[in-house]
Amino acid sequence: MTEPAPVHASGVDHERLTSQLRFILETDKLKRILRRNLLVDGSRRENDAEHSWHLALIARVFAEHAPPGTDIDHVVQLLLVHDIVEIDAGDTFVYDSLMSRSQAERERAAADRLYALLPKDQADHMRGLWEEFEARETAEARFAKAVDRLAPMLANWHTDGGTWVQYGVSKAQVMEKVRIISEGSDALGSYATALIDDAERRGYFTRSKASGRGAPTTPR
Amino acid sequence: MTEPAPVHASGVDHERLTSQLRFILETDKLKRILRRNLLVDGSRRENDAEHSWHLALIARVFAEHAPPGTDIDHVVQLLLVHDIVEIDAGDTFVYDSLMSRSQAERERAAADRLYALLPKDQADHMRGLWEEFEARETAEARFAKAVDRLAPMLANWHTDGGTWVQYGVSKAQVMEKVRIISEGSDALGSYATALIDDAERRGYFTRSKASGRGAPTTPR
Numbered sequence: 329m330t331e332p333a334p335v336h337a338s339g340v341d342h343e344r345l346t347s348q349l350r351f352i353l354e355t356d357k358l359k360r361i362l363r364r365n366l367l368v369d370g371s372r373r374e375n376d377a378e379h380s381w382h383l384a385l386i387a388r389v390f391a392e393h394a395p396p397g398t399d400i401d402h403v404v405q406l407l408l409v410h411d412i413v414e415i416d417a418g419d420t421f422v423y424d425s426l427m428s429r430s431q432a433e434r435e436r437a438a439a440d441r442l443y444a445l446l447p448k449d450q451a452d453h454m455r456g457l458w459e460e461f462e463a464r465e466t467a468e469a470r471f472a473k474a475v476d477r478l479a480p481m482l483a484n485w486h487t488d489g490g491t492w493v494q495y496g497v498s499k500a501q502v503m504e505k506v507r508i509i510s511e512g513s514d515a516l517g518s519y520a521t522a523l524i525d526d527a528e529r530r531g532y533f534t535r536s537k538a539s540g541r542g543a544p545t546t547p548r
Numbered sequence: 549m550t551e552p553a554p555v556h557a558s559g560v561d562h563e564r565l566t567s568q569l570r571f572i573l574e575t576d577k578l579k580r581i582l583r584r585n586l587l588v589d590g591s592r593r594e595n596d597a598e599h600s601w602h603l604a605l606i607a608r609v610f611a612e613h614a615p616p617g618t619d620i621d622h623v624v625q626l627l628l629v630h631d632i633v634e635i636d637a638g639d640t641f642v643y644d645s646l647m648s649r650s651q652a653e654r655e656r657a658a659a660d661r662l663y664a665l666l667p668k669d670q671a672d673h674m675r676g677l678w679e680e681f682e683a684r685e686t687a688e689a690r691f692a693k694a695v696d697r698l699a700p701m702l703a704n705w706h707t708d709g710g711t712w713v714q715y716g717v718s719k720a721q722v723m724e725k726v727r728i729i730s731e732g733s734d735a736l737g738s739y740a741t742a743l744i745d746d747a748e749r750r751g752y753f754t755r756s757k758a759s760g761r762g763a764p765t766t767p768r
Contacts, residue, residue: 330588330589330706333705333706333743333746334746335739335742335743335745335746336742337735337738337739337741337742338738338742339734339735339738340613340735340738340739345735345739348609348610349702351609352602352605352606352609352702353588353702353706355602355605356587356588356589356602356703357588357589358598358601359587359594359598359602360587360589360591367576367579367580368550368573368576369550369576369577369580371580374579375598377597377598377601377602378578378579378595378597378598378601380601381578381597381598381600381601381604381628382572382575382576382579382597384601384604384624384628385572385575385628385629386572388625388628389568389571389572389666389670390568393560401621401624404604404621404624404625404628405608405624408601408604408605408608408624409605446609450609482569482572482573483576485553486550486553486573514559515557515559515560515565518557518558518559518560519555519557519560519565521557522555522556522557522558523553523555525555526553526554526555
């Protein structure tokens with residue numbers, strides 16, 4: 329772990345600031361966690377940090393498509409922290425059923441370590457945001473998750489099918505994710521459905537009844 | 549420019565959604581705009597999108613160091629959009645005095661094009677956020693700018709002086725940026741001062757009275 333510079337700022341609670349800096353330095357690692365999907369221009373895989381920025385911006389741009397009364401500032405808070413656990417747990421591809429089984433446990437252990445770097449009050453608050461996102465029980469968490477599911481669909485559509493083609497994903501598998509989008513936003517769910525119908529016409533999905541060509545982490 | 553998929557979502561204002569999607573697809577390019585500074589682990593240069601995510605998170609973690617009454621949700625809004633103009637204008641290195649002279653004009657032209665992709669009401673709002681950030685007249689803008697100036701100092705300290713060493717930056721030049729940090733936050737200004745004093749002891753700054761080894765874009 330990267331330790332903060334051994335310096336003392338006058339008039340500042342040193343222990344508290346040091347804890348905050350440890351968390352800030354550690355979360356820099358999110359910039360090196362690669363996701364499966366490509367950037368919209370297809371040039372390279374996206375990392376979790378830039379993905380989180382884009383989701384926060386998209387949530388603001390799409391704010392009017394959230395159910396009335398949804399607190400978009402809170403949605404942004406959820407999105408800023410939602411992938412931090414992947415620093416330890418790694419990115420789990422949404423169509424990788426094998427890795428998805430151990431995902432919850434791996435991510436909980438990651439949250440135990442990473443959020444504990446912060447002063448206790450902030451650790452509790454930030455971890456609470458992550459748990460809220462995962463539970464999808466609030467309108468904010470459902471909308472945040474909707475945006476998180478829609479963004480890679482946009483990237484896939486714009487890169488000739490992207491991970492759908494690469495990993496042999498079926499339309500039925502994608503439609504499970506569309507359902508999650510619809511739960512967060514009628515409008516975004518409607519758009520995702522239209523997008524997936526178009527992607528099907530373009531032949532981006534595998535026609536086999538099996539669930540794709542297997543998990544991407546499985547040796548082939 | 550990347551055009552959104554030619555699909556119609558039922559029950560959604562098509563023109564408005566298409567404008568929003570154009571902006572979302574265009575801002576994906578921020579992930580390919582490279583800054584001068586490296587990641588904290590020194591592995592590669594940082595891009596503007598992941599930088600923006602980290603600043604938004606840092607602003608939340610450091611919220612207690614902002615002046616009382618500062619609206620951190622608004623600070624986060626400013627930070628999410630603050631670098632979008634660099635999609636067209638490019639990153640201007642803070643110690644590059646030649647490029648800094650044309651920076652305002654280049655960024656205004658970029659804002660004219662990029663924000664206009666959005667529906668008018670959203671374009672006005674988002675562009676207003678960027679202008680507020682640049683003007684540094686509100687507590688929120690000053691705190692956002694403080695975080696924006698502090699983050700690369702952390703990266704430089706953790707990469708053996710980073711861009712300070714690479715471009716022959718003097719302590720006096722860095723202290724101008726520390727002043728901007730102090731204007732946004734006493735505590736962060738105090739910390740930055742202690743960090744820069746330590747960096748000087750480590751020999752990270754050029755001792756010459758000239759303003760560094762010249763702009764990084766100047767052929768050498």
